[in-house]
Amino acid sequence: MISVRSLGFAWPSSPPLFEGFDLEIGAGETWAILGSSGCGKTSMLTLLAGLLAPGSGEIRINGERLVRPRPRTGLILQDYGLLPWATLRDNAGLGLRVRRFYGPDGVHAPRAASPGRGVDYWLERLAIADIAGRYPGEVSGGQRQRTAIARTLALDPDLLLMDEPFSSLDALIREDLQDLTLELCGEGGLTLVLVTHSIEEAARVGRRILLLGKAPNREAQVFDNPAFGKRDDELDLAMRRTLRAALEKA
Amino acid sequence: MRRRDLALASLALLLAWEAASLLIAQPILPSPLLVAKALARELGADLPAHFAASLLRVLAGISLSVLLATPLGLLLGQSRRLDRLLSPLVYLLYPIPKVVFVPVVLLLLGIGEVAKIAIIFIILFFQILVLVRDQAASIPPQLVLSLRSLGAGRRALLRLVYLPASLPGLLTALRQSVGTAIAVLYIAELFATRRGLGYYIYFEGSTLMDYPAMYAGIIAMSVLGLGLYFGVDWLEKRLCPWKRGR
Numbered sequence: 001m002i003s004v005r006s007l008g009f010a011w012p013s014s015p016p017l018f019e020g021f022d023l024e025i026g027a028g029e030t031w032a033i034l035g036s037s038g039c040g041k042t043s044m045l046t047l048l049a050g051l052l053a054p055g056s057g058e059i060r061i062n063g064e065r066l067v068r069p070r071p072r073t074g075l076i077l078q079d080y081g082l083l084p085w086a087t088l089r090d091n092a093g094l095g096l097r098v099r100r101f102y103g104p105d106g107v108h109a110p111r112a113a114s115p116g117r118g119v120d121y122w123l124e125r126l127a128i129a130d131i132a133g134r135y136p137g138e139v140s141g142g143q144r145q146r147t148a149i150a151r152t153l154a155l156d157p158d159l160l161l162m163d164e165p166f167s168s169l170d171a172l173i174r175e176d177l178q179d180l181t182l183e184l185c186g187e188g189g190l191t192l193v194l195v196t197h198s199i200e201e202a203a204r205v206g207r208r209i210l211l212l213g214k215a216p217n218r219e220a221q222v223f224d225n226p227a228f229g230k231r232d233d234e235l236d237l238a239m240r241r242t243l244r245a246a247l248e249k250a
Numbered sequence: 251m252r253r254r255d256l257a258l259a260s261l262a263l264l265l266a267w268e269a270a271s272l273l274i275a276q277p278i279l280p281s282p283l284l285v286a287k288a289l290a291r292e293l294g295a296d297l298p299a300h301f302a303a304s305l306l307r308v309l310a311g312i313s314l315s316v317l318l319a320t321p322l323g324l325l326l327g328q329s330r331r332l333d334r335l336l337s338p339l340v341y342l343l344y345p346i347p348k349v350v351f352v353p354v355v356l357l358l359l360g361i362g363e364v365a366k367i368a369i370i371f372i373i374l375f376f377q378i379l380v381l382v383r384d385q386a387a388s389i390p391p392q393l394v395l396s397l398r399s400l401g402a403g404r405r406a407l408l409r410l411v412y413l414p415a416s417l418p419g420l421l422t423a424l425r426q427s428v429g430t431a432i433a434v435l436y437i438a439e440l441f442a443t444r445r446g447l448g449y450y451i452y453f454e455g456s457t458l459m460d461y462p463a464m465y466a467g468i469i470a471m472s473v474l475g476l477g478l479y480f481g482v483d484w485l486e487k488r489l490c491p492w493k494r495g496r
Binding site: 046049051069071073074075077078079081082083084085086094095097098099101102108135137151155 | 390392393395396397398399400401402403405406409410411414415417490491492
């Protein structure tokens, strides 16, 4: 699905974050990218979204070289990226509106998009249909994040990129949305790449975990996670200890 | 602004006016009752036509400034390069009280309608330009990034993000500028016209010495300003419903 080859990237006037970095992510896999602040987690996600261009090397998705945002990649950010002046329903339908704006030009919208299940289905599925007429400023953080997820899933994506999507939510809502995200990815066969600074979250949602260390990152440090989908059992605790030790070492 | 507050403020003003007119006891400050009678009389005569002439000039000035300043403000707010290029010019012209341009505009554009509308336009233009630009520039990059990830290019961003995000700034600029625009309208209507509240007030007060009629004209001008304020409030409720209850 995703193939990162000899990636080099640096922000202007800053030391490089990646040098000759390789990574392979298979279709339908769920990945967590873990690392401390400034290690390049969000930059990696933004590169995978096609919103940044690599300085050197290349990123291919489904064999195609990534040069701009793909219509079938969904990106969900920490602060939800919702329009404050649009209702939750309008926000959930925003991606479809953008596609209608350009028509099926193959650049901003796919040439042959599947009709998908529609906004109403996802509003129902994410349990926000009864508040769909409200504005983002009138609902909770969890409901805003559900709207952002609905907006992305309404576009029938094959790749879901999430940048610390649950970090500002309280524990119960965060766990609820982590479970929901895994469930939805499983149902739709979506590839998930989730960036987090939380060891617990990485161990919870990442079947495979990419650990980024001090920049520049040259080799992908990847952990297979036997505790994937489990919470607070022996395997989960052992995985967290392993990740913590690796993070401290990195 | 709540209606009850407005009614209370009007009542307080009328009481203060009545007290001042009793104290001064000169024709230059007639009592509110005398002015009310004059207002009723003038409403049946020329005053509505003068009101309509002023209203049309203000509306034309507002429309022109919104139509020209909004796209330019959006452009500057979106493009740092363009903003760097044009901002010094804007900041040089912005603080100048635009009323000083009245003689220049009258000389350049003549003494007809165009000059009067142009004066109002100049005042509103810079106010709207600066506020719309600031609003467009203050849009969180995360929001733009999020829309770009959905496939939005420049056109879609302009329509779906920058324009709606700038509406509150545009309406704030209008609200702030309406008072100044009407003050300058008065000055503009002193020159070479026989229509408009500025002309009416000056003519009734300085030529006919009909002070109650002059105050009736001042009340009409105040109603014009108030109506425009309420108009902006109404537009804000219609166009920015997400701001309700904040």
